[in-house]
Amino acid sequence: MTESTVAHTGARLLADTVTALSQRAPAIVAAAADHLRDIVLGLHFHDGSQATMSVRHSRLLVEQELVGAPDVEVVFDQRAMNLLFDAQRPPVEQVLPHSLDVRGRQEQVLAVWRAFTLLAQRSSGLRYVQQLWREYREQAPRLWGRIAGDAAPAVSPHGAVPTGWRATDFLATRRPLEADEAGAATIGGTVDTTPRLLWDGRRSSSWWDVRPVGDADLVDTMLACRARTNREIDDMLPDREPKPDLYDLMKSYPARQGKGLRPTLTFATCAAFGAKPEHAARAAAALELFHNGFLVHDDIADESTHRRGLPTMNAEFGNGLAVNVGDGLNLLAVDAVLANLETLGLARTLGLIQEAMHMCRESIEGQAMELGWIHRRVVPSRDEDYFTMSTKKTGWYTCISPCRMGAVCAGVTDPAVLGRFDEAFRLIGIAFQIQDDILNLVGDEALYGKEALGDLLEGKRTVMLIHLFRTASARERERLGQLLHRPRSAKTQDEAEEVLAAMRRHGSIDYAIALADRLAAAGITHFENDLDIIPENEGKAVLRQIAHYVTTRPL
Amino acid sequence: MSSDVALSELGVPGPFPRSEFHHPLDRQWLHYAFLSPGSGHAVISNLSVLGAEHQVVGAPEGWAPQRMAILLVHDPVHGWSSSQFNAVQPDRPWSAFRLPHPHATPDGFAVAAAAGSPAVDLTLSRTSRPCTSQCAPFAGDQFLRWQSEPGVRGRGTLRTPQGEVVRDVVGYHERVRGRWSWPDLGGWVFGFANAPSGGEDAESGDEQGPPPWSVVFTLIQPERPVDAVTGSVMLWRRGRMVRHFPRRRLEVAVHGELDRDRVVLVPPLAAVLATAPAPVVPRRLVISACLGADRLLLDFEAFTAARIANPSETSLRPFSVHELLGPCTVHGVVSGEPVDFRADGIVEFAGGAGD
Structure with missing residues (x-):
């Protein structure tokens, strides 16, 4: 994890995330690199930091400054940061059109969009990445704007009556599932999924339905x-x-x-x-x-x-x-x-x-x-x-x-x-x-x-x-x-x-x-x-x- | 032939006290699930009957309903031990679902693997009142009636291959009666928890009487029609059912996966017949229920599961019933009275026979 003396900037968050993914889930990096190919990205974050991202073979290289003339420029504002990599929210399709400003040639913009969608969706299940982003959110709330650092509410959002919790809200916010430390699962214990409803009073989904398999850490x-x-x-x-x-x-x-x-x-x-x-x-x-x-x-x-x-x-x-x-x-x-x-x-x-x-x-x-x-x-x-x-x-x-x-x-x-x-x-x-x-x-x-x-x-x-x-x-x-x-x-x-x-x-x-x-x-x-x-x-x-x-x- | 058809269309008479089996898919089972407070032992047994009692057209000579029994004993040190499906069962097993009989009149219940171990020899007695928890019609003429009784107390010998112990147990008994095939039924989620008794406060009741609170929940998920899914949460207070939360007032959610090393395949012969594909078992189950001002929330987290591989009558995929053990926390407010207890519970996740 990051040192406390290190500046928690958006550029550094990107670099740390890519480094973590290269070690922990290389398949995600390789898939994103496959979309980006020769495109050089210039990234601008809400806190003023900048980064350049490029691809070498299947590796993503991040430099925490703008180098040369990028093919595509991406500007993240706080709304985009709130939605990207947040396991508890819908995937990156929900990013508002003006919050992730991507400029460049059309096919390259689409390739960048696909790469970020893939990075966001697939890495959001890794506990390490969640922890990394949580730490940045606490250390550098400016990146996330006003709603950063909100603690989980002590009472149900559905009313102050004891146990007025909805089942998934309770699982996601009130008492989340902890890592299975005692069991120390050898395989399959590193991925965190979001809670899912089997029954909401009207619609049913089977507990045995096959879920998409997350990327292992x-x-x-x-x-x-x-x-x-x-x-x-x-x-x-x-x-x-x-x-x-x-x-x-x-x-x-x-x-x-x-x-x-x-x-x-x-x-x-x-x-x-x-x-x-x-x-x-x-x-x-x-x-x-x-x-x-x-x-x-x-x-x-x-x-x-x-x-x-x-x-x-x-x-x-x-x-x-x-x-x-x-x-x-x-x-x-x-x-x-x-x-x-x-x-x-x-x-x-x-x-x-x-x-x-x-x-x-x-x-x-x-x-x-x-x-x-x-x-x-x-x-x-x-x-x-x-x-x-x-x-x-x-x-x-x-x-x-x-x-x-x-x-x-x-x-x-x-x-x-x-x-x-x-x-x-x-x-x-x-x-x-x-x-x-x-x-x-x-x-x-x-x-x-x-x-x-x-x-x-x-x-x-x-x-x-x-x-x-x-x-x-x-x-x-x-x-x-x-x-x-x-x-x-x-x-x-x-x-x-x-x-x-x-x-x-x-x-x-x-x-x-x-x-x-x-x-x-x-x-x-x-x-x-x-x-x-x-x-x-x-x-x-x-x-x-x-x-x-x-x-x-x-x- | 004509009399069979007429009987079939009329459905099954009953449910009390006795009704015949007319259809090849007519089923009944008596289910027993007990936990030993504080020791980590658990006993689960299912005695089932399938098929018409009388000769049906096209059936081979000597047709008889299929009677099966299985016994699982969980030991806190050595884990699960299980009989095959041919456990030795009493001719007339202990059950609350026959002629009414008084509370607190103990009677014997002995089930044993044909090999001798595991085996249980318990003396059981009722403390609470049984109630119907589900009555589910689905897939045309198929149906299921599910009757539950929590707070069953007992004492006796639990034998596993590692040895014998004598334990007090408290648990649950049910009778399920109906007519269905596995792919049509889909699956279910079911479970119970009895609040601990015998504490210092007056609320916790005595160790022989009914538990201060008991909760039983079911979610039955037939494959068709889509609106056939049903569920309920039932709450007992000192042996009497005080609240039934119907299906529209429930939410059932799961989170996480139980590590595959914690899921044990039973009966023992199932492992010999190659590794059958099976779904991953959820680790955490949360049910929330509300009705008027009443609220209830159950939070169960499993630490082990036994996967009972039932051969399916219609496909090569076995129908899996997972028996999960783990702590269950129940909070809520019912009729202005707070409900708040933590106890060991048993949850079943069944399903997965479809193609």
């Missing part, structure tokens, strides 16, 4: 799924010796701050197929344990020093203990898969074993490909080789297998149905990995969690490196090869900076960003087409947000 959902998975892992870790040299160390990696992407995919897919998310808890725990076991071994192989902002297991305790901890995590992961026998039965557990075996096989094959390239001092010349390696090494266990295992938890074992996740999440997985590699080069270490330029020090074969070797002159390639093929311990930070400078010179990073965006877009198309067999529900809404995460991720 990805950050909150991933936190809930990660917490649930960690609880399951804690329950599985044995309370026995040797704790200091094994079991305590086994807790170390899972407890480090991760995004929670894999467990969320597993829970969401299970829910998307109509089963209870709770059924996926052990499979999600198994995936996390496998993943952390691989990470421990991976860090040894790569001689990495930092993982998620902390020293790696091998750096802190030596390779011997680290190898053993990795083995222990993998063993516990097998135990977690088998533990499903009690809850899901034999058929689904066999399906999970098959999926887990497949995932492990793909991961070790991918790891072998990459380590083989490094060992033989080879940099592949084609992006496709990287795609194959990346899909095997990380794509399966990061994206594809979590979805497939979630589906198995819901009782889906048909290979034709499970296979529908493969292409969509293969492409999304590659895009995600390329973006991760870009962030390792240009991202903030504190946010990213690994040491800066760690991939260059390790000699990791990334799309940027492959592009650099493909486009560099023979002389440059020779020099780069000398740097790259030295053992990690012999490389210096300056040498890594030299490779990075060469990448910038040859446009390798921009090439990778554009490639990741193209792959992400293709992945989204496959997601919508291949997975149209899944009805719209809260589980699919979460999957869609994750799929769009790669399209709007800030780089």
